[in-house]
Amino acid sequence: MSYKIYIPIDSTALSLGADDVYKAIQDEASQRKINLQIVRNGSRGLFWLEPMIEVETSQGRIAYGPVTIDDVPSLFDAEFYLGKVHSLSHGLTEEITWLKNQERLTFARAGITDPINIEEYEKLDGFQGLKNAINLKPNEIVKIVTESGLRGRGGAAFPTGIKWQTVLDTPGEKKYIVCNADEGDSGTYSDRMIMENDPFVLIEGMIIAGIAVGADQGYIYLRSEYPDALKVLNQAINIAKEKGYLGKKVLGTDFNFELEVTRAAGAYICGEETSLLESLEGKRGMVRYKPPLPAIEGLYGKPTVVNNVISLATIPIILDKGAKYYADYGMGRSKGTLPIQLAGNLKKTGLIEKAFGITLRELLYDYGEGSATGKPIKAVQVGGPLGAFIPESQFDMPLDYETFAKVNAVVGHGGIVAFDDSVDMAKMARYSFEFCAIESCGKCTPCRIGSTRGMEVIDKIKSGVEVEKNEKLLRDLAETMVHGSLCAMGGMTPFPVISALNFFPKDFGLEKTDAKA
């Protein structure tokens, strides 16, 4: 008799000792002569429970977590491998409220199986979207994507279908699909999770994109900070090739699609699509002028789809279940679901895929259960280092692109970083400039020089030097950067800075009480 156990290999689970737990469980099992079949699965994204191990029972999978090596003997004493009760037991995984209340479409499979087991992927509806797509005309595929309402999940929220339509309509012998996997925003990890935990869904999405626009070559531009994702993707691509999903004559059709991973080299700016293309061409990642749009003149001057990991990984379910199925989730013009990532100072962090429309308060308090330190949450930053800081008075805003835009905030890639009341917002504003100075490509003067001058002006305000004059200067500088920069690096760095200044003037030593929004 053998018992089936799941121990994750997601890099966050590993960062909390999942490999040590795996070894300890193996050792304990062999000592006790208990026959375990251990599957290294991905993570479901309940990171507050990681390392979370699961046991297969006739009722379903039962979760235990967070497990440390010290817990292993007592788990065996309690016969956890039979799904029996232990102080770390959470009952059936699927019934854990945190997970049960989610709407997992893009992340439907993440964490369930061994990420590179292609048979398991096929069993869980994998490649159904692709199988539908090969029987459609390119125009029909693009129409479905457009009707689904999917917008670029990297942060810019541009309608994916319209981008694809442009590439489809642009004549060209050679076209490219480029996946932007340069997920550099602090507080975000959904791209990493897809790549490590369900790589085939990204591969499938890229193949469909290729069929839709007539591209036969795909690149995944992957940040160098994700070595685990690199290994998983390369393994998955080789397996998909062997199974006939990639390469010449995909699934016996006349369509060819080659796919490879290119390792980036630690430049945040290369998450900007034109800078990414420059980098992929083997150059410095300098931002390009637009127009021409990459959809018309992209990689090596050819029509190119540049989409974020999550956008591409959402394509298979749209092609499988239909545009309406996806569009029925969400609110207003923000259709479908958003994989939200709770990060920073929260008790319960992890991935929450929900339809657009959930409020920050629900996320921070119902899911996050407040700050990890137990202090009040003073502010959150949504959408990475270029996203505005949001004060408590705005926590009831629903998460959707338009509502956020109205208050000069961004949903971005869906990462939420919480700060407790020990945070100095002037310091955070200064850091925004510092980050911009480190990561600016240097093309636009307001970004290249303004970022450094911005730090200096904040330092002056904080030390009480000509405060009024310098506050005015800071706002003026911010405006110059917004209007005088080609891309979001210089154009949006002022968002966190000015929001910090508006909502938390006291932290800057300004004689105002912190404003209510």
Next chain:
Amino acid sequence: MALTTESEEKIKQLIDKFQNKPGALLPLMHAIQDDLGFVPEEAYPLVAKAYQLSIAEIHGFVTFYHHFRRKPSGKNILHICRAESCQSMGSESIEQYCKDKLGIDYHETTADNTLTLEPIYCLGNCACSPAVMINEKVIGRVTQSKIDQIITESKVKA
């Protein structure tokens, strides 16, 4: 510092390997760094000649990217995440602790050559901040005692 014959041979092999690859510089520089631990300046003229680029272009490329090292590192590299999520969980005190304990600043290597300290901007481990990466292994919810352990182990691995 001149390249050893062995290093020069290796670089030439890699140049040949990527010669016909579009966008060759990115994979080439990764391959050189993976092999030698850094991208020596002496490689620039070799690459420039083979790929019909100027030495200035190669220099511009290598220096644009934070990942590429222009001098050898210590036997282990400790990256400390400086990004917002980690800051919200006290990464600054971890940063300071490392610098004090090792007696070095960022981009420096300990005198015994066992450890190089580098900043990094997000490891995608933001659900378990603060995070660091020792070589290619990410460690979450880092504490001072975890840092002590990393430093001790790096001396053994050296």
